[in-house]
Amino acid sequence: KSKTSTDVEKLLDYSNRNGLKMNFAKTKVIEFGRKILGEHLRVLEHKIPSVKSCKILGVTFDANMKFKTHISKSIAAANYRLFNLRQWRNYLPPSVLLALLCNLVIYPMLYGSGAWGSCLDHSQMRRLQVCQNFAAKIFFGRSKFDSNEDFFKRLEWVPVEKKVSY
Secondary structure (H helix, E strand, O other): OOHHHHHHHHHHHHHHHOOOOOOOOOOOEOOOOOOOOOOOEEEOOEEEOEOOEEEEOOEEEEOOOOOHHHHHHHHHHHHHHHHHHHHHHHHOOHHHHHHHHHHHHHHHHOOOHHHHHHHOOHHHHHHHHHHHHHHHHHHHOOOOOOOOOOHHHHHOOOOHHHHHHO
């Protein structure tokens, strides 16, 4: 029996004594770090599977803490919403369009940045910035190839890297 299994059984015993039940059907094991064994954990008669990533409070954590899956899914969702908002931009008042861009694209895309912000490499940060740039261009009715230097000043938006590191 592994030390981890023994520790989990102690946690389970404590939980049971305090009226908390463990749902083994929803329980997974994720190992963080460079040396990942990938072994299944056995607690009592239950076999708990080892996973490479897991979602906790809307943020997808991966074993090496690079958050690539989380960023890719966030950008895909943001791009889908941007495509739809671009179709509707001529029918919406500017204040409504700006609120929709912020609430449906920017804020969800940056959700959890307190957890993943310092772990991103330059390419992931760049992908987030490109998405934010595209949102600004939709607001001003510009093509994705136009320069966006003054857009952030006019919208009072902060670049992604500064927002995440703040």
